[in-house]
Amino acid sequence: MTPAAAAPSPAGHHLGKDLIGLEDLDADRIQAILDTAEPFKEISERPIKKVPVLRGKTIVNLFFEPSTRTRISFEFAEKRLGADTVNISASGSSVEKGETLVDTARNLEAMRIDMVVVRHGSSGAAQFLAERIPSNVINAGDGQHEHPTQALLDLLTLRDTLGKIKGIKVCIVGDIRHSRVARSNIFGLLHMGAEVAVCGPRSLIPAGIEELGVRCFGRVEEAIEWSDALNILRLQLERMKTGFVPSLREYNRVFGVSRARLDAAGRRIVILHPGPMNRGVEIDSDVADGPESVILPQVTNGVAVRMAVLYLLAGGHPEHAEAAKGGAA
């Protein structure tokens, strides 16, 4: 988990074939995705929410783990760009019959697809797939590795709300150890020049995280005092069974973000949450629904940022794009 010294991109907007994670994505490329997302916001406000730029492209959403919001967000993004989409979930498909990830993907390839959006329970699954099929691969969450589009929509929402990312202080609260959202956010925020902290039970903070340049808070009050924005992660309820957290009530008492704790800071602290929320566990209802919350703008931005990623990956001929700049009227 070392922050890769991301190589400067030859053309700032060029992402390459796949989007696997933010660890290797430099600030120029992240900036290009966020800037491209801006005009895509407007498309979702139109009476006819569809542009023809990916007309004729076939995109498969391959979800080996349950997901509602990410899958729907990708599907809206794909459809609003005019692509044809197919959704495949693990249950009720050949995956359930024991087909391997690569066999599933190769069979899809044989039906002439262009892009795969993949979610999988194993870290590295997206990379594994990307190396084996010619289609563009977008990681929609792989194990405990990365969830890049979630971090990109968080970055876009922070930039919208605070006007910039460089120099802002963002604390990620919750289960950092098992969270791909936390990892992608840490890489993205550090590349973009933000200050990053994490806060949670010691059992849920990975050892050595300070070496990335990330600050650790053991008390949520200290984290709130330090932060411009809090990204509050969902407490995975299955963590109770494995003994990382004693009880939900105990977690809420110590790490829950409450109105009283927030008000004690005496200034506006932006509240993000990737959803779905456990109200009354990691976040109290009057915080989730409060004036500081940008949780619903995050969802809106998710569609725009995914449209930007799909658009930028789909073309793939940056040298032609450069040559055509200011071209035919």
Next chain:
Amino acid sequence: MGALIARQVSGILAAQSARSGLPSAQESTEGGTRTPVLSEEESKATLARLADEVGKGGEINDLVLVGIRRRGDHLAARLASHLLSRHETDVPTGSLDITLYRDDFAQIGPRPIIGVTDIPVDLTDRRVVVVDDVLFTGRTIRAALNELADFGRPRRIELCVLIDRGGRELPIHADYVGTTVEVGVGQRVVVHVPEEDGELGAFLESEQEAG
């Protein structure tokens, strides 16, 4: 000035001979030459004439001007201000970025910068005048027509351009034309507006110049 404005320049030599009392027509730029087609004064007068023609061309109470980014939107704003002073009618003005409707995405890939499209009113049953700087192949206008259809069903759509340089590849024509220019091989027409380029005018450039 009236005669000067009314004329339709045909070819660059005509453009140059019609100019009087203006500094040397041809300038060198890095890697090429640029020759003025319309000076700042001529551009202003041409835009005023175009605004008058648009005003006389039909009902202006339901008129909407839609400029194609990134020059046509500024020209549309100029036409709107003429119409406001001439007819005391505040004509709604929108801007259109046609990047996502281009027909060459598969050939050139994603363009790095997409502008925001801003259509301030429902276009259904309105008279829409699309405004662009240079009319060339007609492919930009085809894209604009497709995009406009996603904002409602206008009663009528017309096209107003500052320069018609010929070379159409689609059956598209302009209803209001500032001036026509014949463009030789290796040349192109550019329109500059103060908001983007710091100057107002139209120029013929040799194509060695980057950009």
